[in-house]
Amino acid sequence: MERTISEGTLLQVRDLKISFTTVKGDLPAVRGISFDIGRNSIVGLVGESGCGKSVTALAIMRLLPSNAQLSGTIDFSGRNIVAMHEEEIRKLRGSEISMIFQEPLTSLNPLWKVGRQIDENLKMHTKMSGGERFRSVIDIMRDVGLPDPERLYHKYPHELSGGMRQRIAIAIAIACRPSLIIADEPTTALDVTIQAQILQLLKDINREKGSSIIFISHNFGIIREICTSVCVMYAGHLVEVAPTEKLFCGPEHPYTIGLMKAIPKIDSKGRELYDIPGKVPSITDALPGCPFEPRCEYAFERCKRELPQFKALGDQHESRCFLAGELR
Amino acid sequence: MYIYLRKLFAMLATVFLVSMITFITFEIIPGDPVLARLGVDADEAQIRALSEELGLDEPLSKRFFGWITGLFTGDLGQSIRYSRPVSELILDRLPVTLSLALISMALIVIIGVPLGILSARYGDRLPGISISIVSQIGMAVPSFWTGIILMYIFGLTLRWVSPGGYTPWSVDPVEAFKSLLLPAVAIALPSIATVTRYTRNTVMEQMKNNYVRLAFSKGLKMNAVLFRHVLKNALIPVITVLGMITANILGGSIVIEQVFTLPGVGRLLINAISVRDLPLVQGMVLYISLVIVVTNFLIDIVYTLIDPRIKLR
Amino acid sequence: MKRKRVSLYIGISIIASLLAMMLVSLFYTPYPVTEMNRNERFAPPSAKHPLGTDNFGRDVLSRIMKGSQTAFLVGLIAVSVGGIFGVIIGAIAGYFGGILDEFIMRLMDAMMAFPGILFALMFVSIFGVGIRNTIIAIGIMSIPSFARITRSGFIQHKEFEYVKNARVKGVSNLRIMFSHIFPNVLSPIIVAASMGFSSAVLSEAALSYLGLGIQPPDPSWGRMLNESQSFIALSPWYTIAPGIFITLIVLGFNFLGDGIADLQDRQQ
Numbered sequence: 001m002e003r004t005i006s007e008g009t010l011l012q013v014r015d016l017k018i019s020f021t022t023v024k025g026d027l028p029a030v031r032g033i034s035f036d037i038g039r040n041s042i043v044g045l046v047g048e049s050g051c052g053k054s055v056t057a058l059a060i061m062r063l064l065p066s067n068a069q070l071s072g073t074i075d076f077s078g079r080n081i082v083a084m085h086e087e088e089i090r091k092l093r094g095s096e097i098s099m100i101f102q103e104p105l106t107s108l109n110p111l112w113k114v115g116r117q118i119d120e121n122l123k124m125h126t127k128m129s130g131g132e133r134f135r136s137v138i139d140i141m142r143d144v145g146l147p148d149p150e151r152l153y154h155k156y157p158h159e160l161s162g163g164m165r166q167r168i169a170i171a172i173a174i175a176c177r178p179s180l181i182i183a184d185e186p187t188t189a190l191d192v193t194i195q196a197q198i199l200q201l202l203k204d205i206n207r208e209k210g211s212s213i214i215f216i217s218h219n220f221g222i223i224r225e226i227c228t229s230v231c232v233m234y235a236g237h238l239v240e241v242a243p244t245e246k247l248f249c250g251p252e253h254p255y256t257i258g259l260m261k262a263i264p265k266i267d268s269k270g271r272e273l274y275d276i277p278g279k280v281p282s283i284t285d286a287l288p289g290c291p292f293e294p295r296c297e298y299a300f301e302r303c304k305r306e307l308p309q310f311k312a313l314g315d316q317h318e319s320r321c322f323l324a325g326e327l328r
Numbered sequence: 329m330y331i332y333l334r335k336l337f338a339m340l341a342t343v344f345l346v347s348m349i350t351f352i353t354f355e356i357i358p359g360d361p362v363l364a365r366l367g368v369d370a371d372e373a374q375i376r377a378l379s380e381e382l383g384l385d386e387p388l389s390k391r392f393f394g395w396i397t398g399l400f401t402g403d404l405g406q407s408i409r410y411s412r413p414v415s416e417l418i419l420d421r422l423p424v425t426l427s428l429a430l431i432s433m434a435l436i437v438i439i440g441v442p443l444g445i446l447s448a449r450y451g452d453r454l455p456g457i458s459i460s461i462v463s464q465i466g467m468a469v470p471s472f473w474t475g476i477i478l479m480y481i482f483g484l485t486l487r488w489v490s491p492g493g494y495t496p497w498s499v500d501p502v503e504a505f506k507s508l509l510l511p512a513v514a515i516a517l518p519s520i521a522t523v524t525r526y527t528r529n530t531v532m533e534q535m536k537n538n539y540v541r542l543a544f545s546k547g548l549k550m551n552a553v554l555f556r557h558v559l560k561n562a563l564i565p566v567i568t569v570l571g572m573i574t575a576n577i578l579g580g581s582i583v584i585e586q587v588f589t590l591p592g593v594g595r596l597l598i599n600a601i602s603v604r605d606l607p608l609v610q611g612m613v614l615y616i617s618l619v620i621v622v623t624n625f626l627i628d629i630v631y632t633l634i635d636p637r638i639k640l641r
Numbered sequence: 642m643k644r645k646r647v648s649l650y651i652g653i654s655i656i657a658s659l660l661a662m663m664l665v666s667l668f669y670t671p672y673p674v675t676e677m678n679r680n681e682r683f684a685p686p687s688a689k690h691p692l693g694t695d696n697f698g699r700d701v702l703s704r705i706m707k708g709s710q711t712a713f714l715v716g717l718i719a720v721s722v723g724g725i726f727g728v729i730i731g732a733i734a735g736y737f738g739g740i741l742d743e744f745i746m747r748l749m750d751a752m753m754a755f756p757g758i759l760f761a762l763m764f765v766s767i768f769g770v771g772i773r774n775t776i777i778a779i780g781i782m783s784i785p786s787f788a789r790i791t792r793s794g795f796i797q798h799k800e801f802e803y804v805k806n807a808r809v810k811g812v813s814n815l816r817i818m819f820s821h822i823f824p825n826v827l828s829p830i831i832v833a834a835s836m837g838f839s840s841a842v843l844s845e846a847a848l849s850y851l852g853l854g855i856q857p858p859d860p861s862w863g864r865m866l867n868e869s870q871s872f873i874a875l876s877p878w879y880t881i882a883p884g885i886f887i888t889l890i891v892l893g894f895n896f897l898g899d900g901i902a903d904l905q906d907r908q909q
Binding site: 061063090091092093094095098099101103106107108109110111112120121124125156158169172 | 539541542543545560
């Protein structure tokens with residue numbers, strides 16, 4: 001899949017492979033994925049636990065542990081993140097690319113006031129004076145919807161509610177106006193009502209500050225709510241990529257179809273919940289053919305032997321299945 | 329507020345228990361304390377006189393209360409051997425032991441904590457592993473042997489310090505420090521090893537936390553993450569270990585004072601035991617254990633003050 | 642992961658070697674332990690006397706070998722005594738909880754307030770010196786750590802399903818405690834025993850060094866250090882051997898304890 005970097009592309013990932021070197025041998029977590037993140041978009045990265053989505057996110061920021069091996073390219077504004085020195089990627093972190101983690105309580109330093117944790121970003125990446133930074137932090141805190149920021153600045157994380165903590169985490173992430181924000185399941189640990197607010201906040205940030213967002217989740221409902229396009233991962237592979245509505249109205253990969261079927265719908269009362277038969281392959285399984293083949297109801301002989309290539313289905317919709325386009 | 333009162337109460341309860349144990353140990357268990365002091369051949373008059381003096385004809389509870397109130401007034405009884413009040417004798421020796429303890433504690437913190445951080449930072453590489461090995465050995469070496477060896481090398485062979493003995497601070501501070509340095513090192517060594525290991529563990533534990541990942545994601549360097557974020561979090565548990573370290577130091581000083589013949593509380597204790605001067609032994613045991621209990625209490629309070637998560641109760 | 646086993650292997654090798662030396666010493670030492678030789682006092686290590694001789698011309702190696710008997714004996718009995726009582730106390734406190742637990746833990750805390758050596762000194766000052774009292778004193782000193790570990794294990798396990806099942810079936814408390822819960826708590830107790838052993842050896846050495854522990858003619862590495870210190874100017878060699886062996890046996894049990902603890906970690 002060859003594409004030249006167009007004006008609208010912020011991040012271009014090509015054939016990214018990530019494996020971990022352990023005493024048990026090399027464990028491949030991501031087996032060669034490629035996707036684009038456009039400017040001003042919110043791209044969803046969806047899949048079950050262990051499919052490699054979090055690892056991919058960490059790889060973009062080069063935050064993986066030392067036993068991780070990366071190959072392929074991650075092109076960000078003309079530079080390849082995979083090949084960068086630690087010094088170079090450090091400059092990008094926090095200023096051009098930032099991250100929001102799943103658990104707001106543990107991702108904030110319990111011994112620092114929350115305001116200071118936002119301030120640290122500004123201190124590191126800008127030349128603002130102390131007073132300027134303070135005013136800036138207050139503004140950012142207001143932007144993320146925190147009430148009474150002057151007072152909140154001096155509080156400690158454990159004194160805030162889960163939703164407020166996550167807003168602080170978001171504030172930290174947007175402080176330096178990054179062009180890319182990676183949100184790893186940012187609402188999973190929150191109440192449903194707070195979830196909605198945080199999602200709205202992220203949408204606002206995307207619209208008003210122009211930051212692209214990679215939104216990682218296993219929850220389709222949320223993905224549909226916030227993302228402009230979606231990448232579906234399975235067992236370290238990317239299996240389908242499409243604009244959001246196209247994916248939900250017309251999935252073209254057996255796995256995606258299965259996941260859609262499994263979403264409980266309001267009118268499915270009385271009927272059994274659908275579960276995709278079989279199990280996710282473990283990270284150590286060698287997969288010569290399509291990884292989903294063992295569980296696929298459409299599988300045929302070729303699927304066992306050969307890994308399908310991406311089939312273009314028009315309108316930026318691609319699926320990694322021999323039968324893409326013919327499934328429905 | 330509440331939590332401080334609870335801790336104070338707990339400490340007083342422990343103090344009470346410790347006093348009771350000491351009282352029972354020294355007043356009741358030895359059997360007839362009078363004979364224990366005077367020997368089997370004492371005559372009637374002596375026995376009666378001492379009995380009266382010790383208040384042995386009084387009921388046990390009265391004696392115990394007398395003992396407890398004596399504690400508050402600083403009266404710990406009279407030494408048999410020296411015929412002086414126990415508290416006086418302790419006070420005489422206190423400066424030496426106290427100086428020794430402070431120097432040891434300083435060494436432990438100044439050397440142990442940085443070493444632990446270093447060991448955590450380079451955990452899997454050579455510095456980390458070699459520090460681990462050295463600290464294992466440090467914990468295994470008996471402190472009095474270290475003392476003997478140090479005294480031999482620096483005192484007898486190189487003659488950088490005088491082998492044993494002590495010069496009071498008031499006479500010559502430099503000499504005083506020199507005479508306390510080697511003993512302090514001998515006492516500190518095993519505890520340095522313990523603190524190094526413990527600090528290493530807490531730092532490595534903290535590094536697994538999410539806020540560390542977030543710190544890196546801001547673009548901070550390893551050193552900044554370690555020293556600005558991780559350290560304070562990691563040191564809080566280390567403070568709790570300081571209580572145990574205090575007990576180690578005081579226990580260690582008892583033996584080390586013997587090695588270096590320092591006129592401290594520990595050496596007085598050993599002498600008292602050898603001549604069965606029970607009131608003196610009793611007084612010192614109580615004193616040392618109370619110091620430890622109170623120190624633990626103070627450390628606990630400091631811990632409460634430092635961790636903002638606890639303030640809220 | 643393989644690296645973690647290193648502790649265990651080192652510990653086992655050291656202890657096995659020392660144990661072997663101890664067993665050999667029961668039947669044979671290069672020289673009779675008490676044989677004095679006026680002409681060979683303070684000899685440095687040589688082929689004839691691998692560890693040199695002491696102030697009476699006695700062979701140091703033979704005395705070290707004999708001293709290992711005391712080290713193992715004291716360690717074994719003290720840890721057993723402390724272990725048995727400590728485990729029982731901790732089990733009761735952890736299993737039954739309530740005021741009994743509070744009281745026991747206060748008592749244990751009070752005991753732990755005393756530095757080990759102080760407690761032992763208290764004990765011998767009342768009951769006298771010698772090997773028997775030394776062992777008893779050290780044994781009592783090790784009770785609190787066993788009690789604590791056992792207690793936390795019992796507190797944890799008594800909430801588990803299998804315990805609740807047993808209770809519902811009407812199994813007596815005693816049986817639950819010792820047939821059901823205890824085997825599961827065994828691992829940390831064994832680790833504590835290993836550490837307790839090294840602690841006991843250090844305490845005995847210190848006590849004997851002070852002259853208040855093992856008395857002559859019973860051999861003790863600690864007391865040998867005391868003797869050797871008086872003559873250190875004449876022969877530093879005599880001070881080295883006992884110290885090294887004390888360090889070795891303590892190191893051995895520490896590594897052993899660490900190694901077993903690592904094994905447990907991995908199983909979980």
